[in-house]
Amino acid sequence: MEQDTQDKLKQIKASFRLQMNGVASQSMRDKGLGYKINWGIGLPLLKFIAKEYGKDYNLAIELWKENIRECKILATMIMPPSEMEPDIVDLWISQIPNQEIAEMLAFNLFQYLDDAKNYALRWLAADKVNEVICGYNVLARLFAKNVEFSEREINEFIDQAQATLSDENVSVRHSVVNALTRFGQMDGGHNKILKSAFKSYDLDIF
Structure with missing residues (x-):
């Protein structure tokens, strides 16, 4: 040092x-x-x-x-987000100690990474709870900024959200609902996508 x-x-x-x-x-x-x-x-x-x-x-x-x-x-x-190499991103995401730091990483840093979308979508399928929470929080921030997502990326997000909504962890479910809410508030008919994908779910976010 x-x-x-x-x-x-x-x-x-x-x-x-x-x-x-x-x-x-x-x-x-x-x-x-x-x-x-x-x-x-x-x-x-x-x-x-x-x-x-x-x-x-x-x-x-x-x-x-x-x-x-x-x-x-x-x-x-x-x-500096621009100086975070992939190996450092992978190291930090693997070392998150709790929900608070997962949220701080998403809000203060990871949402600004050039490849934020791909990182976040990958973390949705992680085995560690805090990585999943971080992933959904990053996506929530990107949705709030109306960042454009491809049809494939949207489908991947929806599929993961459907699977994760049944998670026993309350904090994980909260992060999913928050991301879905932000997604539904985006321009361009995103709310219709949610209504179709989650019509059988008991969600009060539409």
């Missing part, structure tokens, strides 16, 4: 200690969000810190290695 990156990492971790929110940290632990260290720092402050440091590939790589909630989230905020 370069000295400059090492110094930045130390500064950031020291600032976390000063901003610790014990009540928020305990609440997250009670909800099952397990981290080795969790300072309970809110997203607005983390966004402020991210803005101070700017996009920094090397720092993001080192932050992600830390089993600390705030380091993981900050890594998703300062990693």
Whole structure:
């Protein structure tokens, strides 16, 4: 690790200690969000810190290695999407510790990847719950931006969503419904596609 990156990492971790929110940290632990260290720092402050440091590939790589909630989230905020090679994307998606980080990766980083659609569609069929959640969250963001999808890609999304709606995990089902809702709100008759594909499902999203 370069000295400059090492110094930045130390500064950031020291600032976390000063901003610790014990009540928020305990609440997250009670909800099952397990981290080795969790300072309970809110997203607005983390966004402020991210803005101070700017996009920094090397720092993001080192932050992600830390089993600390705030380091993981900050890594998703300062990693330049254009510099993420496929092997790094595959590594990070495989190392997601919980739903919170899955959502942060989707919102802060993965939706901006050049190949975001293909990554997300692939993750829908993953064995790991957090990868699936991340995939649907990425698609929800792309649908919200009216990103164009081919007929094959739409069919793949619909097929996976139909299969995943029966998942026992509430968080997974929530991510599916959120993506379907965003899809139905897109321009160009997407809501009709949903009504046809899910007419036998008990969904109140049309």
